[in-house]
Amino acid sequence: MRVQSGARIGLFIPTGLSVFLPACPPVRYNSRAMIEMSHVSVTYKGEVDALCDVSLCIPGGDFVFLVGPTGAGKSTLLRLLYRDLLPSSGALVVAGYDLTRLRARDVPLLRRQMGIVFQDYGLLPQRTVWENIVFACQVLGQPRREIRKKLPEVLDQVGMTHRCDAYPGELSGGEQQRVAIARALVNQPPLLIADEPTGNLDPETSVGIMDVLREANRRGTTVLVATHDKTSVDRLRRRVIAVERGRIVRDEGQAAYAAEAIPILTTTLPRRNW
Amino acid sequence: MLFLLHEALTNFRRHGLMTMAAITTIAVSLALLGGFLLTFYQVSNAARRAVDAFEMRVFCRQEIRKEALPALKQRITALQGVASVRYLSREQIWAEQTKNYPIDTSGIPNQMPDTFVVKLSDARRATALSEEIRNWRESVDSVDLPESEMNSVLRIADFLRNVGMAGAFVLVGGALIVVSNTIRISVFARRREIKIMQLVGATPWFIRFPLLIEGMLHGLLGGALAALCLLGAGHSLGNLVRENVPMLVPYLASVDMLRFGLALALGGALLGAGGSLVSIRRYLRAL
Numbered sequence: 001m002r003v004q005s006g007a008r009i010g011l012f013i014p015t016g017l018s019v020f021l022p023a024c025p026p027v028r029y030n031s032r033a034m035i036e037m038s039h040v041s042v043t044y045k046g047e048v049d050a051l052c053d054v055s056l057c058i059p060g061g062d063f064v065f066l067v068g069p070t071g072a073g074k075s076t077l078l079r080l081l082y083r084d085l086l087p088s089s090g091a092l093v094v095a096g097y098d099l100t101r102l103r104a105r106d107v108p109l110l111r112r113q114m115g116i117v118f119q120d121y122g123l124l125p126q127r128t129v130w131e132n133i134v135f136a137c138q139v140l141g142q143p144r145r146e147i148r149k150k151l152p153e154v155l156d157q158v159g160m161t162h163r164c165d166a167y168p169g170e171l172s173g174g175e176q177q178r179v180a181i182a183r184a185l186v187n188q189p190p191l192l193i194a195d196e197p198t199g200n201l202d203p204e205t206s207v208g209i210m211d212v213l214r215e216a217n218r219r220g221t222t223v224l225v226a227t228h229d230k231t232s233v234d235r236l237r238r239r240v241i242a243v244e245r246g247r248i249v250r251d252e253g254q255a256a257y258a259a260e261a262i263p264i265l266t267t268t269l270p271r272r273n274w
Numbered sequence: 275m276l277f278l279l280h281e282a283l284t285n286f287r288r289h290g291l292m293t294m295a296a297i298t299t300i301a302v303s304l305a306l307l308g309g310f311l312l313t314f315y316q317v318s319n320a321a322r323r324a325v326d327a328f329e330m331r332v333f334c335r336q337e338i339r340k341e342a343l344p345a346l347k348q349r350i351t352a353l354q355g356v357a358s359v360r361y362l363s364r365e366q367i368w369a370e371q372t373k374n375y376p377i378d379t380s381g382i383p384n385q386m387p388d389t390f391v392v393k394l395s396d397a398r399r400a401t402a403l404s405e406e407i408r409n410w411r412e413s414v415d416s417v418d419l420p421e422s423e424m425n426s427v428l429r430i431a432d433f434l435r436n437v438g439m440a441g442a443f444v445l446v447g448g449a450l451i452v453v454s455n456t457i458r459i460s461v462f463a464r465r466r467e468i469k470i471m472q473l474v475g476a477t478p479w480f481i482r483f484p485l486l487i488e489g490m491l492h493g494l495l496g497g498a499l500a501a502l503c504l505l506g507a508g509h510s511l512g513n514l515v516r517e518n519v520p521m522l523v524p525y526l527a528s529v530d531m532l533r534f535g536l537a538l539a540l541g542g543a544l545l546g547a548g549g550s551l552v553s554i555r556r557y558l559r560a561l
């Protein structure tokens with residue numbers, strides 16, 4: 001399950017310090033890590049290098065923004081996590097599952113450890129809000145009574161109780177995304193992955209969505225959000241991982257969307273041998 | 275479990291138009307196949323009856339003693355490829371002849387031989403059999419066999435069998451392609467559902483089951499529809515033949531349409547299940 005000792009590499013983040021980190025700093029293996037990537041590369045069809053030697057470690061309970069320009073490799077990184085994609089090389093452990101060794105038939109087990117939210121909501125148009133969320137429980141074979149019990153709570157959490165009989169077509173984009181988040185959270189996964197959840201939404205609506213994600217994080221879910229939403233990132237001041245051309249170029253805690261360069265500090269910081 | 279069945283059934287309702295299209299497509303291709311099989315069955319049955327109608331006549335020597343006849347009959351019956359042997363005594367034949375041609379036969383002594391009418395179970399052995407019996411010189415005078423007619427009928431039957439086989443092959447292949455394609459379309463229409471099921475961690479079995487049931491129902495209903503059409507068509511065609519070409523009637527085989535319809539519907543269900551399994555597998559792998 002775990003990465004072998006010799007290859008144990010993660011990322012140790014000195015909180016409070018603004019530093020440019022080397023591409024792959026070897027650090028102590030963190031057993032409480034929700035996500036652990038080391039030297040992961042992804043090459044599409046043998047030509048496009050979408051990710052290149054990426055290493056990172058996200059401990060359980062973290063709230064992390066993944067930022068970067070379009071085509072930087074954010075979606076690719078997220079797809080790796082829910083095993084929509086296998087790395088061309090490198091090691092990858094998510095929620096205790098070693099994805100490089102996970103058998104295809106065990107993929108559902110991994111997916112039950114996470115909720116996934118997309119830019120385009122992905123709701124089923126012929127089902128009501130309630131039915132859409134129920135669907136995510138039923139396909140896991142959960143008993144009806146149990147589902148009925150936990151649904152109101154999650155609907156309340158995303159603030160959609162009043163629209164639970166509406167069809168997705170009757171909802172605004174922000175409301176649809178709330179429903180999608182409710183569906184992702186209904187089975188109380190330890191990890192929530194969101195790929196540009198506010199990409200189609202106006203700034204005010206985005207604030208609401210980000211608050212829902214923050215609330216989920218406050219309840220203990222590890223949240224990883226890929227986003228372009230500068231305002232939200234700056235407002236929340238959480239850990240920010242910046243990706244450019246398939247590489248991590250910045251990884252800092254309580255950060256803003258753009259790098260707040262403190263040239264003196266970064267340049268005078270002694271190069272440590274990790 | 276209940277959810278799965280419910281899913282399969284509500285999918286029917288949700289995708290009403292497409293369901294109709296799938297069922298009718300399957301029905302049409304199965305009706306074609308079934309119609310061909312029925313027609314072919316009738317034609318080849320008629321050909322077999324035509325072949326069966328041929329008889330071989332064994333004429334005994336004039337001097338044969340009556341006591342020897344049962345043994346001879348036994349001997350012919352024992353031959354391979356002989357279905358039945360009927361004995362006609364020379365007196366019987368003569369009586370028949372004098373009755374039918376009173377003028378030609380008057381004042382002539384009975385020159386008719388004792389005769390065995392042999393029905394064959396295997397028309398292909400007819401020539402060999404006649405050769406063999408001809409060799410029993412001590413009791414047999416000659417053997418009469420409508421050889422050339424028989425051979426041409428046999429050739430026609432062979433031809434029909436080959437055409438039938440090729441046709442059935444092509445039509446079964448066509449039905450398979452049509453059904454699996456139809457189901458692939460309906461699987462494609464479910465791609466959102468399938469994607470979501472996969473993302474929330476549903477097991478492959480859970481994803482497949484409703485689609486499997488759906489494909490099976492499509493096939494079953496399509497097959498039943500095809501059977502109904504063929505039943506109707508066969509009935510009116512039968513009536514037409516009886517009224518207009520009654521000479522064909524003895525060559526018609528009666529088909530147990532209930533069983534045929536059942537087989538068609540079940541075949542449709544099987545085809546639907548198989549088609550959906552194949553297309554689901556291919557589709558899921560492509561995701």
Ligand SMILES: Nc1ncnc2c1ncn2[C@@H]1O[C@H](COP(=O)(O)OP(=O)(O)O)[C@@H](O)[C@H]1O
Binds near residue numbers: 072
């Ligand atoms: N399925 C794919 N096949 C080939 N190249 C791809 C595929 N998906 C993404 N890419 C390429 O990989 C790079 C990273 O893409 P992506 O991860 O989607 O970026 P982002 O989500 O940050 O916008 C881009 O250059 C993109 O063109």
Ligand SMILES: [Mg+2]
Binds near residue numbers: 074075076195
């Ligand atoms: Mg993207």
